[in-house]
Amino acid sequence: MSNLNIKSTIRLASGYAMPLLGFGVYQNYTAKASVLEAFKAGYRHVDSAQAYRNESSVGEAVRDSGIDRGDLFITTKCISKNHGYESTLKGVDESLTEFGFDYIDLFLIHNPHSGNERRLATYEALQESSKAGKIRTVGVSNYGVQHLEEIRLAGFAMPAVNQIELHPFCQQRPIVDYCQKHSIVVQAYCPIVRGEEGKMYHPVVRDIATKHAREPAQILIRWSLQKGFVPLPKSATPSRIWSNAQLYDFALDMEDMDKLDGLDEGKDGSISWNPVDVP
Template sequence: MPVIGLGVYQNPNCKPACLAALQSGYRHIDSARAYKNETQVGEAVRDSGLPRQDIFVTSKINKIGGGYQSCLNAIGDSLKNFGFDYLDLYLIHSAYGGKTARLEAWEALLAARKAGKLRSVGVSNYNVKHLEEIREAGLEAPSVNQIELHPFCQQKAIVDYCRSHGIVVQAYTPLVRGEFGNPVLQELSKKYGKDPAQILIRWSLQHNFVPLPKSQNPDRVRSNIEVFNFEISGEDIEKLDKLDRGKDGAVTWNPVDVD
């Protein structure tokens, strides 16, 4: 899995951003059925001229209440939308639906992976209790948990659980939706000669998260991957770490506490 990906949430016409990303060195695009842009992502991958196997594409199922077969049908529909034979990663988008629905959906994802339709499977917005349900059911653990993650909302208990169980943590909304006014963030931006978005992405990378910055602006897309030519010092990482406000720091729906 490439260590940084392009997010395409709320971007139904995401093809220009995807092409800019792929031309700039991104090899990872994060979509979802709820975003209604799987077709656009597929077109961008084909039009990029890059080999399909060089690009890591993710999607997510957002409605799991219909049961096992319904989830399998959704996976098939996603593949049709993308125009792909397989997806690199497929996630359960959230824990909404209840325990029975979550476990049936998870079993469907495992079955689709076994059938070769998915290369890897995971979850999104899962708290520790949701991850424990999978373990207690005797099922294989997710390879990924994608959660809101940035200095202001660090979800430490979830991150600690994932790390102790070998689950990769992907960070969505790593750019806090452009809320860059924090004095510490501004201070470090000036110190390192990088824009606040690049500081936030670098923070995520240095914590071994997989950030998924989103932008519809091709110039911003390109700028967001220019983060491999500097490193934030340990002292400055600590300054950012101290900005954590727990759940109060979230800027999205962050539905990790559903039953």
Template sequence: MPRLGFGVYQNYATKDSVLLALQAGYRHIDTAQAYKNEAHVADAVRESGLPREEVFITTKIISKFHGYEKTVKAVDGSLEKMQLDYIDLFLIHNPHAGPALRLETYRALLHYRTLGKIRSVGVSNYGVHHLEEIREAGLEKPSVNQIELHPYCQQREIVEYCREKGMVVQAYCPVLRGQMEHPVFEELASKYGKDKAQILLRWSLQKGYVPLPKSATPSRIHSNANLYDFELTAEDIAELDALDEGWNPVGAA
């Protein structure tokens, strides 16, 4: 899995944006059934001329399709929409359907992995109790947990659990939905000659996360990928870590 992803939530020019992202060097695209743009993502990958195996594609199953049989239909639907033989990573988008249905969904996704139609199975917006539910059911751990992560929302208990269990942590909203007005961000952007989004994405990478920035702006798509010619110091990281507000958007569902 490439360490930097490109998100397409609420992107109304998905195909063009994904093409630009692939040209800018991204090789990891994150979509979902709920975004209603899976087909546009796949069209862009085909039009890019890149070999399919060079682009890592993630999608997610929404809670209204949870349950074994519904999941089977939903996975087939995503494959059909995208006209793909397989999807690299399929996530349960959220745990809102309740324990029984989300475990059925997880089992169905694991079955599709044995068929070769899914390469990896993971979850999104899962707290520790949701992850423990999978373990207690005797099922293998998810490969990924995708959660909201940025300096204001660090979800440390969930991150620590995932690290202990060997799960990759993906970070959505890594640039704070564009709300980056804080003196620390300004200070570090000035120090490194970078923009604030690049500072936040570099923090995410150095924390070991897989950040998923999204944008439909060509200049931003390029700048968000330009992260590898500088490195934050331990002091910089600590300064950003200190901004955690301790809130947990996962909830107790």
């Protein structure tokens, strides 16, 4: 992983390339300025959602950036209250309108709370939207092994991506192992533990940061990259947007990685909703 750079990508099962570092815009309701700053810092991958209520401002940033749309990778998601076949088809069109795009790079089922029947209907609708050219890649978020298995057992193509809470304190190893076995790329949300002091400044993280003369957030994101995940750090602060992208002139050694791996608290280490166990 020492040859990574901010332009590094991973090839998805859909055949498209996704940048390994993403920029999250959760709770950033007027995201345009932050997204433009992220583009200046080198990010080319933005993670939005219908529930974030900022698809339109992300779309404005894309148009105002001057960057070719084909060089950017934009994600959105449909939340469980809007699940269902027809409502998902409608929601895809609404997201395209909000963004002002002809296509969306990655469309995720945001969470699994709607139950088996509606989850599968939603997934089928996203597959249909992909065939129609409205979506390039279909994936899921907050899916546990049981949710992924229901897709497989229903005979659908497996999702290309599963976005889950992931950081040294919440490593979700059974889900990660399943995804790796089935060529599902794992995206890591909350990679810098939302700045929670007890975790961000845990002695192990702090000592490794001191060793490398880095910020704790950089250590946590670098861990994620070296584990083969796609981290999605978020910030609205320009200095942190830049700092969170400065990851490529150092690497964590095996001892560092082992120490960080040893911080896993299972689901008890979660700092978000992390609904991977819902029926």
